[in-house]
Amino acid sequence: MTGDLSGIANTGDYATIVQHHAEQATVLPAEAFLPVAEISAPPGLTNLPARGLLVGRDEALSQLDTQFTGPGETVIQAVHGLGGVGKSVLAAHWAAAHATDHYPVWWITADTPATIDAGLAALAAALQPSLADALPLEAQRERALQWLATHDRWLLVLDNVNDPADIKPLLARATAGRYLITTRRSTGWHGLATPIPLDVFDRSAAMQLFTRIVAHDRTRDLDGAEELCTELGCLPLAVEQAAAYCAESGTTPRRYLALLADYPAIMFKETAEGGDTERAVARIWHVTLDRLRDYPAAGHLLRTLAWYAPDAIPRDLLDLTADPPTLLHAIGRLAAYSMITIDADADTLSVHRLVQAVSRTADPDDDHRQPQDIEYSRVRAALQLVATLPSWRNTAGGTQNLRTLLPHIDALIGHSLPEADNQFTTLLLNQTAVLLEDQGSVARAIVYLQRAFSHAVLVMGEDNPATQAIRSNLGRAYQAAGDPGRAIPLFEQNLAARRRDLGEEHTDTLTAWNNLAAAYQSNGDPARAIPIFKATLAKRRQLLGEDHQDTLASCNNLAVAYQEAGELEPAITLYEETLAACVQALGEDHPDTIASRNNLAFAYQAGGDSQQAILLGQRNVADFTRILGADHLQTLIAHNNLAAAYLGARDLEEAIPRLERTLTDHDRVLGADHPQTLITRNNLAAAYQLAGNAGQAIPLYQRALTDHLRVLGQNDRRTRTTRYQLAHAYQSAGYLIRAIPLYEQALTDWEQQLGVDHVETMELRDRLAGVYESVGDRERAIPLYEQALADRERVLGVDHPDTLTTRTNLAYTHRVDGNLRLAIELYERTLVDRERALGDEHPDTLSSRNNLGAAYQIAGNSDQALPLLKRTLAERERVLGLGHADTLITRAILARAFQEAGDWALAILLWRRNLSVSVQLLGEDHAETLKLRNSFACFYLAAGSAEGAVTLLKQTVADTHRVLGEDHWLSRKVRANLAAAATRIPPAKWHNLPNS
Numbered sequence: 001m002t003g004d005l006s007g008i009a010n011t012g013d014y015a016t017i018v019q020h021h022a023e024q025a026t027v028l029p030a031e032a033f034l035p036v037a038e039i040s041a042p043p044g045l046t047n048l049p050a051r052g053l054l055v056g057r058d059e060a061l062s063q064l065d066t067q068f069t070g071p072g073e074t075v076i077q078a079v080h081g082l083g084g085v086g087k088s089v090l091a092a093h094w095a096a097a098h099a100t101d102h103y104p105v106w107w108i109t110a111d112t113p114a115t116i117d118a119g120l121a122a123l124a125a126a127l128q129p130s131l132a133d134a135l136p137l138e139a140q141r142e143r144a145l146q147w148l149a150t151h152d153r154w155l156l157v158l159d160n161v162n163d164p165a166d167i168k169p170l171l172a173r174a175t176a177g178r179y180l181i182t183t184r185r186s187t188g189w190h191g192l193a194t195p196i197p198l199d200v201f202d203r204s205a206a207m208q209l210f211t212r213i214v215a216h217d218r219t220r221d222l223d224g225a226e227e228l229c230t231e232l233g234c235l236p237l238a239v240e241q242a243a244a245y246c247a248e249s250g251t252t253p254r255r256y257l258a259l260l261a262d263y264p265a266i267m268f269k270e271t272a273e274g275g276d277t278e279r280a281v282a283r284i285w286h287v288t289l290d291r292l293r294d295y296p297a298a299g300h301l302l303r304t305l306a307w308y309a310p311d312a313i314p315r316d317l318l319d320l321t322a323d324p325p326t327l328l329h330a331i332g333r334l335a336a337y338s339m340i341t342i343d344a345d346a347d348t349l350s351v352h353r354l355v356q357a358v359s360r361t362a363d364p365d366d367d368h369r370q371p372q373d374i375e376y377s378r379v380r381a382a383l384q385l386v387a388t389l390p391s392w393r394n395t396a397g398g399t400q401n402l403r404t405l406l407p408h409i410d411a412l413i414g415h416s417l418p419e420a421d422n423q424f425t426t427l428l429l430n431q432t433a434v435l436l437e438d439q440g441s442v443a444r445a446i447v448y449l450q451r452a453f454s455h456a457v458l459v460m461g462e463d464n465p466a467t468q469a470i471r472s473n474l475g476r477a478y479q480a481a482g483d484p485g486r487a488i489p490l491f492e493q494n495l496a497a498r499r500r501d502l503g504e505e506h507t508d509t510l511t512a513w514n515n516l517a518a519a520y521q522s523n524g525d526p527a528r529a530i531p532i533f534k535a536t537l538a539k540r541r542q543l544l545g546e547d548h549q550d551t552l553a554s555c556n557n558l559a560v561a562y563q564e565a566g567e568l569e570p571a572i573t574l575y576e577e578t579l580a581a582c583v584q585a586l587g588e589d590h591p592d593t594i595a596s597r598n599n600l601a602f603a604y605q606a607g608g609d610s611q612q613a614i615l616l617g618q619r620n621v622a623d624f625t626r627i628l629g630a631d632h633l634q635t636l637i638a639h640n641n642l643a644a645a646y647l648g649a650r651d652l653e654e655a656i657p658r659l660e661r662t663l664t665d666h667d668r669v670l671g672a673d674h675p676q677t678l679i680t681r682n683n684l685a686a687a688y689q690l691a692g693n694a695g696q697a698i699p700l701y702q703r704a705l706t707d708h709l710r711v712l713g714q715n716d717r718r719t720r721t722t723r724y725q726l727a728h729a730y731q732s733a734g735y736l737i738r739a740i741p742l743y744e745q746a747l748t749d750w751e752q753q754l755g756v757d758h759v760e761t762m763e764l765r766d767r768l769a770g771v772y773e774s775v776g777d778r779e780r781a782i783p784l785y786e787q788a789l790a791d792r793e794r795v796l797g798v799d800h801p802d803t804l805t806t807r808t809n810l811a812y813t814h815r816v817d818g819n820l821r822l823a824i825e826l827y828e829r830t831l832v833d834r835e836r837a838l839g840d841e842h843p844d845t846l847s848s849r850n851n852l853g854a855a856y857q858i859a860g861n862s863d864q865a866l867p868l869l870k871r872t873l874a875e876r877e878r879v880l881g882l883g884h885a886d887t888l889i890t891r892a893i894l895a896r897a898f899q900e901a902g903d904w905a906l907a908i909l910l911w912r913r914n915l916s917v918s919v920q921l922l923g924e925d926h927a928e929t930l931k932l933r934n935s936f937a938c939f940y941l942a943a944g945s946a947e948g949a950v951t952l953l954k955q956t957v958a959d960t961h962r963v964l965g966e967d968h969w970l971s972r973k974v975r976a977n978l979a980a981a982a983t984r985i986p987p988a989k990w991h992n993l994p995n996s
Contacts, residue, residue, distance in 0.1 A: 036143060037150040039127055045104035047126070048157075049343065051092040052240070053212055056205025063196050064094050068178060076171060078161075078181040078189050081198035084237030084352065087182035090198065091157050095180060102155035102178065109311040110158040110181075113166050114407045118312065120144040120170075122346075137403045138631035138669060148174030155180065160311075164188040169668065206234040210253075213243035220246070224254030231257060237352060241339070259290070289368045297322050297330040299368055302339060302351070303377035304384075306359035307415060309407035311350045312343075317408065320384045360415060375420075381412055382424040389431055402435050413448070421455040430470050433477065438633075442481045443673060443711075449474040463501070468494050472515065481675055483712060484523035491516040505543060507550070510536055514550075518557060523717075526565040533558040547585040549592065552578055556596055559603070568607050575600040591634065594623050598641060610649035617642035631669045633676070636662065640680050647683060652691045659684040673711045675718075678704060682722060685729070692927075694733035701726040720749050724764065731767075734969035736775050743768040757795050759802075762788055766806050769813075778817045785810040799837045801844065804830055808851060820859045827852040841879055843886070846872055850890050857897040866901070869894040883921030885928055888914050892935060904943060911936045925963045927970065930956060934974045941981050953978040 060079070068075050079087045092107070099105050104126070108119030121140035125132035127147060131140070148154060154177035161167055161183040171179065171192065181193055189195045201209065206229035214220045232238040246256055292298040301321050305313060321327055331349065334340045341350040351359075360378070362371040385408060390401045409432050416425055429452035437445040453474050456467040475490035495512040502509050517532035537554040544551050555578040562571035579600055582593040601616035621642050624635040639662045646655035663684050666677040685700035705726050708719040727742035747768055750761045769784035789810055792803040811826035831848040838845050849872045856865035873894055876887040895910035915936055918929040933956045941949035957978055960971040 036146040039147060041104045041127060041151070041154070043103070044099075045106075045126060046095075046099060047107050047122070047345070048092055048096055048099075048105060049088075049107060050341070051096060052089050053209060054086075054089055054093045055208045055212065056201050057086070057090050057093075057198075060090055060196060060198055061094060064180070067194055067196075068098070076179040076181065076193040077196055078183055078193040079196045079198050080183045080185055080189075081200075084235050085198050085200055086236035087198055088159050089236070091159065091180050091182050095155060095157050098155070102153055105155045105157070107157045107159060110161045110167060111311070112162065112309075112407055112410075114403065114410075115309075115311065116158070116166060116170065117141045118403065118407075123147075136629050136631070139629050142631065145170070145173050148177060150176075152176035154178070158182070161185065164192055168192065201229075201234040201236055201239070203229060203234060206232075206236075206239050209236065209239050210243045213240065214247045214253075216247075221252045223252060224257050228253040228257050292333055295330065295333055297326050298333045300373075300377065301327070301330045302334060302355075302359050303369075303373060304381050305340065305349065305351045306356040307378055307381035307412045308351075309411040310352065310356055311348075312346065312404075313349045313351070313408065314388075314404060315347050315349065316388060317381075317384050317405075318349075320380055320387070378412070378416060378420075379422065379424050382422075382428050385409055385412065386424065386428050386431060389428075390435065402432075406432075406436075413451075418451055418454070421451065423459070426452045426455045426459075426470075430473060434473055437473075437477050437480055442477055442675065443671075446474070446477045446481060449477055462493075463497050468497055472512070475515065475519065479519055479522050481712070484519045487519045488516070488523065491519050505539065507543070510539055510543075510550070514554060514557065517561075521557070521561050521564060526561045529561045530558065530565065533561050547581060549586070552582055552585065552592065552596075555581070556592075556599060560599060563603055563606060568603060572600070572603045572607065575603050589623065589627055591624075591627070594620055594627075594638075595634075598638065601645065602641065605645050605648045610645060613645040614642070614649065617645045631665070633670065636666055636669060637676060639665070640676070640683065644683055647687050647690070650690065652687060656684070656687045656691065659687055673707060675712070678707055678711065678718070678722075681707075682725065686725065689729050689732065694729060698726070698729050698733065698735075701729050714749075720746060723749075728767075731771055731774075734964070735967075736771055736969070739771055740768070740775070743771060757791060759796075762791050762795070763802070765791070766802075766809065770809060773809075773813045773816070778813055781813050782810070782817070785813060799833055804833055804837075804844070804848075808848065811851065811855075815855055815858065820855060824852070824855050824859065827855050841875055843880065846876055846879065847886065850876075850886070850893065853890075853897075854893045857893065857900065860900070862897060862901045865897050866894075869897055883917045888918060888928060888932065892932070895939070899939065899942065907939065908943075911939055925959060927964065930960050930963065930974075931970060933959075934970070934977060937981070938977055941977075946981050949981040950978065953981055 064077060064079075067077050079090060081087055095102075095105050095107070104123070106119075106123050106126075108123075109115045110119065117137055121137045121144065124135075124140040124144040124147065127144070131143070135143070148156070156174075156177065156179050158167055158170075158179060158181045161181050162185065164183075164185065165188075167181070179193070200206075203226065207226055210225050210229055211222065214222070214225075228242060229239055232242060242253075242256055245251060246253060251259075289299055289302070301318065304318065304321055308317065318327055322330065331340070331342065335342050339351070339355060343350065359369070360374060361369060362374040363369040364371060385405060388401070388405060409428065413425070413429065421429075429448040433445040433448035433452065436442075436448065449470060453467070453470045456464065456470050460467050471490050472494050475487040475494070478484070478487035478490070491512065495509070495516050498506065498509040498512045513532055513536045517529045517536065520526075520532070521529040533554060537551070537558055540548065540551040540554050555574060559571045559574035559578060562568075562574065575596065579593070579596045582590065582596045586593050597616055598620050601613045601620065604610075604616070605613035617638070620638045621635070624632065624638045628635050639658065643655050643658035643662055646652075646658060649655075659680065663677070663680045666674065666680045670677050681700055681704050685697045685704060688694075688697035688700065701722065705719070705722045708722045712719050723742050724746045727739045727746060730736070730739035730742070743764065747761070747764050750758065750764055755761065765784055766788045769781045769788060772778070772781035772784065785806060789803065789806045792800065792806050796803050807826055807830050811823045811830065814820075814826065815823035827848065831845070831852055834842065834845040834848050849868060853865050853868035853872060856862075856868065869890060873887070873890045876884065876890050880887050891910050891914045895907045895914070898904075898910065899907040915929070915932050918926065918932050922929050933952060937949045937952040937956065940946075940952065953974060956974050957971070960968065960974050964971055
């Protein structure tokens with residue numbers, strides 16, 4: 001529980017930090033590799049439960065027959081009604097009657113996503129029994145979904161669906177068969193399923209059911225039976241239980257009525273759900289247990305079962321209840337009175353929810369529900385769950401075991417008030433949370449750990465070792481959720497306690513140091529993390545040796561910290577050394593070895609070696625899939641990391657489909673709010689943006705920001721980054737007014753959290769000034785640029801590339817503001833500095849030369865402008881290429897310079913050359929081509945050819961609307977130029993030539 005944060009993997013700009021733990025490999029049989037479409041269902045495959053008696057449901061059966069008559073079409077029916085109304089009995093009878101029309105006919109308890117997953121996994125195991133113990137639940141569930149999607153003629157019965165949203169993914173993926181749904185929900189089915197309401201029995205049907213159970217083998221006294229059915233609300237479940245009691249005990253209906261009157265279920269009189277239904281079931285429970293008074297073990301068993309989920313309760317959760325013979329007898333007696341249902345094939349039990357609700361509700365006036373008995377059963381249920389939990393986190397069997405137990409753990413915790421927690425429920429909360437966090441269910445783990453920690457502090461005190469262990473686990477969970485700000489104080493408190501109690505060189509103290517450093521690292525503070533990682537590494541080498549797993553983890557963590565601090569060379573060296581040591585000490589397939597390889601891949605990518613990063617990433621995906629399974633958290637992260645490597649290499653054709661698939665898998669396995677899912681969604685948005693697809697990028701960024709704020713909070717660095725990315729996406733798409741408030745908020749946050757001199761803060765200040773300038777707000781742009789320039793000269797130096805960029809931006813803003821003298825001074829100074837620092841032909845130097853020539857041209861100084869622009873064009877064509885965007889800009893500016901000088905022939909030649917090159921290299925619909933066509937039309941208008949301008953602008957308006965949308969800034973500008981051309985009003989002189 002105090003484990004080390006070993007195997008932290010830096011996933012760079014497009015991913016996150018990954019923690020790895022040991023896992024046993026699973027060897028899959030050959031059947032696992034068969035295409036799912038080629039697997040046939042065994043003849044007669046079904047798992048329908050025992051059907052019980054069905055009476056009075058002819059109309060409902062007829063409705064189902066009518067709705068399911070259309071061959072070859074997907075039919076989804078939802079039978080809804082109160083709990084205990086007989087929905088499941090109806091569904092089981094109808095499915096059994098039509099079993100020859102469908103194969104397989106498969107029953108799935110569907111009250112929670114977990115039980116749906118378990119039912120799908122059971123179907124996969126039934127289709128391929130040899131894989132039942134070889135694959136984790138997620139893989140078996142996915143295999144079942146694929147099988148259903150590629151076959152028809154099957155029937156799935158989804159029993160007791162609580163939320164239609166829980167089954168929407170299943171219905172969307174598997175569309176070739178038929179579904180019969182039972183549910184208490186009467187709403188939420190529009191567009192999803194055809195609802196069939198099922199009401200309680202009428203009196204005649206209730207009497208028919210009661211009579212068939214009571215008098216099936218002999219004549220009975222039925223006096224009072226009709227009144228009894230009425231008292232029970234004609235609820236089928238209640239009628240069935242009352243009839244079973246009368247048949248077993250020989251009690252008359254009239255006597256049963258008297259017993260109900262004497263023992264009302266007081267605790268359920270005012271409950272909202274079901275109203276009289278729960279009252280009737282409560283009365284039946286009491287009377288039935290009176291009949292079982294001679295066998296107390298039955299009551300003990302029922303009270304224990306009441307704390308678990310109602311369905312699929314494993315028999316091994318009852319081992320502490322009684323010795324095996326007594327337990328078997330108790331199960332048989334309860335089943336005889338219809339209080340529980342036995343699934344012999346699955347070796348599980350089920351109890352109706354209302355029976356459970358009454359059974360776990362203390363009533364001092366009811367000797368079957370005494371408070372001490374109820375509490376004893378809760379403790380016993382918690383102890384049994386703790387004893388049954390897997391002992392190790394990442395084994396395939398342990399993962400499957402955890403998923404089997406989770407519905408029952410959730411049920412017990414949900415039914416227990418926090419103030420009633422004890423050492424056993426706290427132990428259960430802590431151990432379950434550790435397993436959940438390893439499975440990626442971080443939010444769920446945090447809720448459990450917070451509750452466990454509160455109880456531990458209250459009962460055991462702050463410094464108790466058990467409290468420290470829970471505190472450490474809670475800190476790890478906060479860190480995994482991307483909230484290191486909450487993790488750091490917990491780790492600091494633990495460290496202080498362990499230094500005081502255990503000494504500086506105890507392994508637990510070193511683990512506490514390591515955890516604290518990792519939290520600093522996650523909080524974006526490598527300067528604090530690196531010295532701690534160094535000291536911890538030295539101590540572990542001294543005390544544990546070079547090849548110890550904790551020592552290797554320290555090497556890895558220090559390398560991550562170096563990389564985050566921008567020190568790539570020592571990071572890569574340490575990654576390479578750590579990988580070699582992991583291979584030697586742990587083996588090629590150990591998860592920490594793969595994690596180390598993953599870290600090295602991202603270091604290569606950060607250093608510009610994308611191909612090496614991709615090769616390592618491909619190997620990691622293959623290794624994790626083989627060892628941990630396709631849906632394991634680390635496998636999903638490896639897929640995301642590989643896609644990010646392709647994105648870093650600008651291989652969008654490979655990156656985008658991978659990210660789309662990876663995001664789908666993250667949503668399905670981890671959930672929409674998992675930090676890793678948020679990262680993947682951001683990566684996909686970034687890929688769309690790089691591809692020029694703002695229509696897909698912006699909605700993803702918008703959702704990502706909303707999710708980050710809700711899940712991680714305003715101050716998380718990933719939230720800040722996402723806000724910046726959305727602002728940049730708006731800016732790139734021309735939505736500058738939307739971008740400004742986001743940039744302003746981001747700048748405020750970064751100044752407060754990173755400081756005014758942080759490189760990211762200065763970069764954001766420069767970018768915000770640029771957006772102000774773009775919307776014409778130069779009163780705010782110029783002071784912001786001047787502040788950014790002063791800060792960068794002071795912090796970075798006068799020759800730093802970022803400093804020269806800000807000076808260029810400030811010069812451009814003065815130029816468009818009409819202050820040509822100051823603009824030319826800044827351009828001249830920047831050109832001199834870049835020639836000295838970068839050389840004559842560096843792209844940035846060429847940009848400075850171009851900008852200065854444009855400024856000379858606008859100032860009317862053709863003698864200085866034309867030679868400078870001719871030189872720049874020749875150099876850009878040679879260095880950058882004919883069709884480079886900067887080359888196109890210089891060619892356009894030179895054309896305008898010739899135009900101003902009166903040389904129209906050379907000007908039009910350059911314009912036509914520009915447009916031809918852009919169409920050839922970029923395509924007709926590229927934004928740069930559309931901008932050039934607009935500029936060419938304006939040239940025609942300035943030359944007096946309004947007709948040529950109007951013709952070209954009309955086509956450009958249509959194309960910009962189609963490609964960019966009517967609200968894009970270029971679309972608006974082209975429309976304005978067309979209006980000017982149509983009235984033969986020449987546009988303003990070219991004052992706003994673009995900066996390069």
